[in-house]
Amino acid sequence: MSTIVRVAARGDGVAEDGRHAPFAAPGDTLTEAGEIIPGPHHQPPPCRHFPQCGGCQLQHLDDESYAAFVADRIATALAAQSIDAPLRPTALSPPRTRRRATLHAERGLVGFTAEGSHAIVDMRECHVLHPALFALVAPLRALLQRLRPKGRAELHLTLADQGVDLLIRGRLPDGLAAAEALTGFAQAHALARIAVDDGYGPETRWEPQPVAVTFAGTPVPLPPAAFLQATAEGEAALVAAVREAAEGAATIADLFAGLGTFALALPGRVYAGEGARDALLALKAAAALARRPVVTEHRDLFRRPLTTAELDRFDAIVLDPPRAGAREQVAQLAASKVARLAYVSCNPSSFARDTATLCEGGWRLDWVQPVGQFRWSTHVELAAALSR
Incomplete structure (x- = not known):
């Protein structure tokens, strides 16, 4: 028996005897057979897709141990350079607040890729995305099944001041029917903008008013898929x-x-x-x-x-x-x-x-x-x- 004392950079729990155990939290017990006995900081993962989905690696940690993991990553990197400095308490963002994400779509599947793989985990729930972004996952799945893009598509979702900004990177079909489908989708879901990049740069297909994000009271024009x-x-x-x-x-x-x-x-x-x-x-x-x-x-x-x-x-x-x-x-x-x-x-x-x-x-x-x-x-x- 050995107690898990910390979480390593890639998410494995590290025991007192040096062994690593996936999905272990500080305070868990690692048996000689490699089984994990949950401790006080081991929480039930809230999402059905964990751990297959690559969007999260540490849903089994409670907030206290997750905050400690974030701080420990920094302290360990500084210690490797022989630097010591005061670390303030970790500022954690709540669940369901992520306002930008890149999802993948292919053959009727929409979601993040699996950990260490290109396979798409078809997203049916998400505890990190902002509700405004997650609300588009099912409609996007239906839209892309209708449009049938050639190969895999990337869906860049950003929550702007005017609503959700969507950039589709992929080869969509040409023609009036496809164009009308995109416009209809944007109108039906009150998108701030929809743009398509088929390899030659983003081309805006719908933007009823200029899309912006506000910093310190100043609205700034938002280029498609810009960093935020x-x-x-x-x-x-x-x-x-x-x-x-x-x-x-x-x-x-x-x-x-x-x-x-x-x-x-x-x-x-x-x-x-x-x-x-x-x-x-x-x-x-x-x-x-x-x-x-x-x-x-x-x-x-x-x-x-x-x-x-x-x-x-x-x-x-x-x-x-x-x-x-x-x-x-x-x-x-x-x-x-x-x-x-x-x-x-x-x-x-x-x-x-x-x-x-x-x-x-x-x-x-x-x-x-x-x-x-x-x-x-x-x-x-x-x-x-x-x-x-």
Whole structure:
């Protein structure tokens, strides 16, 4: 017999004797035969599709142990770089709040793919999707059975201010009947927009009014399938952490700014650098219309990071890179004179690597805010404050 003491990065329970056990929670008992005796933190998974569906890996954890898992992922990554920092309590998004998702559809099946497989788990219930998104699953199944796309289709669902924005990536049939079916579907389900990408970029088929998302009171045009924080609660936690880390700064650079989630929430003058042209143009238009002091630049921050001379013009920096981190930009930050940094990350490993570089350059990691907005998944996010 051995007690499960933690959950590893990929979701397996780890026992005191070093053995790994799938679907085990801290406090469970692992027998010599490999059976799991549930403990106080092992809850019955709420969804019938667990564990086949790849959308969730940790539905067997209660909130306390899931919050601990999120924090432990970050602490373990930092410890591997010999870094210690205060971790704040994990901000967990509630069930049924995820406002964007990519589902797959083929041969009458619609849903997430199975864990470690391309097989589609036909979704009949979901405890992570926002009800407005889940309500479209059954109607979409019927629509695609009628249209019969060639091969597999991807369904990108995003909850915008005007309702659900749907992008279908796949080869739909041509002709008036197919076009009318799409328009009729959009009207019947009050979609904000429906667009189709058959390999040549999104083509809007229905958009009765411009689709937007609002950040800090400023509506921003939403390009089809553009990046958006997964939940409103997760976004709020990250924005609050960034605002705190940059508090008092008169001039701020928001790097990898996207649509302006942070740039529009920050006081003072903001420079926003972003490599995705559609997102940057949307932010530029929104800031101009709202008369916000945001200056935008279309810039590939991997190939052309801000130099130390450019960074030194700002009182604070906000950094929100993709999963690979920001190795090139961090090297410039380490050598700069700027004194405050808010780092937002969706990958504890690349965050820890970049933080080690910064610490070698004289920075200090003040605190980390763990965020679990991909409920019951192994995907972890965070916001951190660094200074010197």
